[in-house]
Amino acid sequence: MKMFETSTSEKLSATVQNEPVKIAVIGLGYVGLPLARLFATQYTVVGFDINRGRIEELQKGHDSTLEVPDEALKKVLLPSNPLSEYTTVPEGDGEEIQLTNGKGKNGKPKKGLFCTPDLMDIQDCNFYIVTVPTPVDKGNRPVLAPLYMASETVGKVLEKGDVVIYESTVYPGVTEDECIPILERESGLTFNEDFFAGYSPERINPGDKKHTVDKILKITSGSTPEIAKKIDQLYASVITAGTYMAPSIKVAEAAKVIENSQRDINIAFVNELAKIFNLLEIDTHEVLKAAATKWNFLPFTPGLVGGHCIGVDPYYLAQKAQERGYHPEIILAGRRMNDSMGGYVASQVVKCMIKKDIPVSNATLLMLGVTFKENCPDVRNTKIVDLIESLEDYGVRVTTYDPWAKPEEVEREYGIKTQNHLSNIQGSTFDAIVLGVSHDEFLSMDLQPFQNKNSVVYDVKGVLENTTGKL
Numbered sequence: 148m149k150m151f152e153t154s155t156s157e158k159l160s161a162t163v164q165n166e167p168v169k170i171a172v173i174g175l176g177y178v179g180l181p182l183a184r185l186f187a188t189q190y191t192v193v194g195f196d197i198n199r200g201r202i203e204e205l206q207k208g209h210d211s212t213l214e215v216p217d218e219a220l221k222k223v224l225l226p227s228n229p230l231s232e233y234t235t236v237p238e239g240d241g242e243e244i245q246l247t248n249g250k251g252k253n254g255k256p257k258k259g260l261f262c263t264p265d266l267m268d269i270q271d272c273n274f275y276i277v278t279v280p281t282p283v284d285k286g287n288r289p290v291l292a293p294l295y296m297a298s299e300t301v302g303k304v305l306e307k308g309d310v311v312i313y314e315s316t317v318y319p320g321v322t323e324d325e326c327i328p329i330l331e332r333e334s335g336l337t338f339n340e341d342f343f344a345g346y347s348p349e350r351i352n353p354g355d356k357k358h359t360v361d362k363i364l365k366i367t368s369g370s371t372p373e374i375a376k377k378i379d380q381l382y383a384s385v386i387t388a389g390t391y392m393a394p395s396i397k398v399a400e401a402a403k404v405i406e407n408s409q410r411d412i413n414i415a416f417v418n419e420l421a422k423i424f425n426l427l428e429i430d431t432h433e434v435l436k437a438a439a440t441k442w443n444f445l446p447f448t449p450g451l452v453g454g455h456c457i458g459v460d461p462y463y464l465a466q467k468a469q470e471r472g473y474h475p476e477i478i479l480a481g482r483r484m485n486d487s488m489g490g491y492v493a494s495q496v497v498k499c500m501i502k503k504d505i506p507v508s509n510a511t512l513l514m515l516g517v518t519f520k521e522n523c524p525d526v527r528n529t530k531i532v533d534l535i536e537s538l539e540d541y542g543v544r545v546t547t548y549d550p551w552a553k554p555e556e557v558e559r560e561y562g563i564k565t566q567n568h569l570s571n572i573q574g575s576t577f578d579a580i581v582l583g584v585s586h587d588e589f590l591s592m593d594l595q596p597f598q599n600k601n602s603v604v605y606d607v608k609g610v611l612e613n614t615t616g617k618l
């Protein structure tokens with residue numbers, strides 16, 4: 148593994164054409180905002196997003212994804228665009244240099260972050276980092292429209308010497324074969340002569356306050372050896388965990404997509420084990436615990452695979468493989484297994500109810516958690532919805548409580564009503580309680596007041612004691 152230690156002087160030598168580093172981050176979501184905030188501690192950063200509501204909340208110093216604490220955001224926020232105002236900065240012996248429209252060759256624009264929905268605000272940047280979503284459609288085919296649109300946006304403001312770095316998760320080839328032609332068309336510039344590109348996949352883990360963006364080793368790559376080094380130095384100047392410079396953009400793209408595919412396949416394997424051990428009436432978690440005492444046993448646990456990374460990225464790789472005439476067997480088998488788990492868990496809960504002589508039709512059930520993972524407000528592609536729908540198919544009446552999810556968002560996305568205040572469910576008791584997401588709040592919650600005399604308690608995450616059943 149190649150690691151780059153970068154000094155401040157090397158960092159400054161990474162500037163384009165001796166201009167200061169001026170970064171535009173396109174797409175300020177779970178990935179873009181933490182990255183923009185981090186770069187803004189050292190550089191001038193303009194964050195661009197087409198969602199005006201998102202820009203408004205960020206400029207007020209609040210991140211509704213909860214990835215960047217408000218204090219940390221406010222610390223770097225700039226009230227106006229440092230690249231479009233005349234300003235003076237102290238320099239060297241106290242002399243002040245006037246910047247003209249952010250283009251000053253001798254001065255430095257203010258460091259910090261300014262967020263905007265206005266394209267003109269990013270026109271003077273020299274590094275463009277694209278962090279827009281790459282979802283799949285209902286048929287699990289990759290949707291590259293946001294990436295194409297973001298490339299058109301950047302193409303409109305691209306100038307000679309600029310560098311465009313893609314971070315969105317894609318299949319190998321998207322950057323060079325699909326995005327670069329858009330940049331060339333929109334800008335009228337020539338790739339690798341007038342402007343350059345790179346790919347640096349993001350490994351951030353929403354809700355994880357330990358592995359934050361600066362503490363996760365970052366893969367980098369560039370369209371020429373010099374640009375690869377420049378991009379690597381730029382990231383290494385803010386990522387304390389270090390960087391790994393991949394030999395090509397395609398290698399970097401492929402590395403990201405297989406990281407998540409590998410996780411998906413491993414989880415699919417333990418989900419299959421859970422189905423087998425449930426038939427054999429053996430506790431899967433105990434089996435995994437025992438097996439994990441071997442030095443090279445991989446510690447995966449069964450569960451619902453939701454969100455927009457692990458459950459999505461394998462389809463990107465599969466699509467590219469199929470285009471080349473190869474039908475991926477293991478990758479797609481993993482996806483099928485993991486996508487079947489919502490329905491499977493519902494059937495297990497219903498079995499537990501029947502064993503306790505609880506009439507299933509019109510039974511009341513409390514679902515704890517609706518987000519796609521613990522301690523995170525993100526409900527996109529959550530598989531808890533599959534579980535709720537399957538339970539409702541059996542005639543069970545489900546009440547959902549999640550202190551992290553926004554009820555209006557869940558209703559808009561899925562048509563499901565949720566409660567986010569405990570007081571709204573207090574006083575009610577249920578025939579069954581299902582722990583679907585292991586938010587910290589649930590780990591210390593007393594379930595007794597919500598149970599009927601004969602209630603089922605089912606634990607999807609394997610974290611509760613004294614349950615009727617678990618996955």
Ligand SMILES: NC(=O)c1ccc[n+]([C@@H]2O[C@H](COP(=O)([O-])OP(=O)(O)OC[C@H]3O[C@@H](n4cnc5c(N)ncnc54)[C@H](O)[C@@H]3O)[C@@H](O)[C@H]2O)c1
Nearest residue numbers: 174175176177178196197198279281293296297315316349
């Ligand atoms: N969230 C994660 O855990 C995670 C981790 C690693 C990689 N990724 C990848 O990073 C990429 C971004 O994911 P995310 O979770 O941050 O998405 P997100 O939906 O949270 O944020 C994307 C942002 O981009 C904005 N946007 C969409 N189209 C745009 C456009 N044309 N121009 C400007 N802004 C636009 C949206 O308004 C949104 O604010 C995806 O490819 C994803 O697979 C995500």
